Amino acid sequence: MQPIISISGVSKTYASGFSALKKIDLDIRRGEIFALLGPNGAGKTTLISIVCGIVNRSSGTVTVDGHDIGTAYRAARGLIGLVPQELTLDAFETVRATVNYSRGLFGKPANPAFVEKVLRDLSLWEKRDAKAITLSGGMKRRLMIAKALSHEPRVLFLDEPTAGVDVELRQDMWAMVRRLREDGVTIILTTHYIEEAQAMADRVGVINHGEIILVEDKDELMRKLGRKRLELELREPLGAVPAPLAGYGLELAADGGRLVYTYDDQSERPGVASLLRDLGAAGIEFRDLATNASTLEEIFVGLVREKA
Template identity: 70%
Template sequence: MQPIIKIEGVSKTYASGFNALKSIDLEIRRGEIFALLGPNGAGKTTLISIICGIVNASSGRVLADGVDIVGDYRQARSLIGLVPQELTTDAFESVWDTVSFSRGLFGKPANPAYIEKVLRQLSLWDKRHSKMLALSGGMKRRVMIAKALSHEPRILFLDEPTAGVDVELRRDMWEMVRGLRDNGVTVILTTHYIEEAEEMADRIGVINKGELILVEEKATLMQQLGQKQLHLLLQTPLPALPPSLSQYNLYLSEDGSQLTYTFDAHQETSGIAELLSGLSEQGIALKDLQSQQSSLEEIFVSLVHSPEEPQ
């Protein structure tokens, strides 16, 4: 299937000489939720701005559903909805007028039934006559999403969509974004909430210092790069780690009451079986054990920081 967004060799160097993006190649699949992760200044917003036609690339090209965003800007832009980080709306307009006006900017004929559908989908119907200045930050964020959806785009960009939103509303918005994906909208989001990507994304891209350093299925990424730990609580504390167990990546707690075994998530569990057998041979009895896998946040930090850099 043809990707809905194809980015080929996109670079961006500003007049100051700052190289914000370095030859980015990326394909985003139709109907997926793609999370773009990276620290502040990594190039996330610059890349989104280029795809949406707000910033001109220094080199390379972008196709939106096969349409060149420079060669046929109007058609390409009509396929894309963008929810920026900033909440920019007319404070004295009603929710209904704000969303309807946004639809008109794209040359779409009035369609009250569709606007109603979007507002209901975003739990904004009861607020349709409210002035923007009377809304909470979370509700204003929902209106921004409604504006981005007003012209029926096939692609939706969410730039830090839940910034400043409380935890409960954030989870409501996650559910809403999954619903958009289920209705055929391709969603690309940038976020610094790692749990947001872990919760929603089908695939994850990591960008750092203007370079796309990794693109992978979320599940595969966590399996291949994640570390697992097995915590073994001992019935009787050990004074030191027995030499016969030195072949394992084991750490003995200061009080000698717990062993921690670290291994790669993609490894088979045969190593654990051997370790448990070795403990039994040494007469080391266990009180309890539990496993723990690296979070996406830990994987992300390990990717964007070199060993000599502070984390």
């Protein structure tokens, strides 16, 4: 399937000589939720701003559903909704008028029923006649999302959309994002709440120092780079790991009362079933066990540190 966004060789160098992006190649699949992760200053917002036509690229090409963002700007931009980090609202305009105005900017005819649906989905309908200046920070964030959806875009950029907002808004917004994807809308998300990306994203891209260092299906990334950990609480403490178990790379706690086995799906080490069998053969009994796996956040931190 042709990607809905195709980014090829995109670079951005400012007059000061600072290189914010370095030959970015990235395709976004139609209908997916794509999480773009990176530390502060990595180039996430610059890349989004280029695709949305806010920042000029120094080189490279970008197309949105086949429309070049330079030569077919109106067609490309009309397909995109953007929720930026900053709150940019007319303080003295009402909620409903704000959304209607944004819709009109894209040449869309008035559609009161659609605007009502968007406001209801974002729990803003009761505030439809309130001025933006009277809204709480969370309500203003909701209004920014409503503005971005006003012209029925097929691509939605969410740039740190839940920064500084309450848990209720996050839950409402992610429910809305799932509904949008079911309707065929492509979502590109940047967030510092990486557990959200783990829960929501189909694919993950990691950018650092203006370069894409990884793009992978989320589940495949977790399988390839994730690590699993098995902790065994022993009935009797050990003085050392028995020689027959040396091949497992076990860690023994200082007090000898706990064994830790770390492994991953790519490892050539034997599996857990083999370990438990060999523990029994060695006469080692345990009273309890616990397992856990790497989170996307741990994988992300490891990737960024490795690149640094």
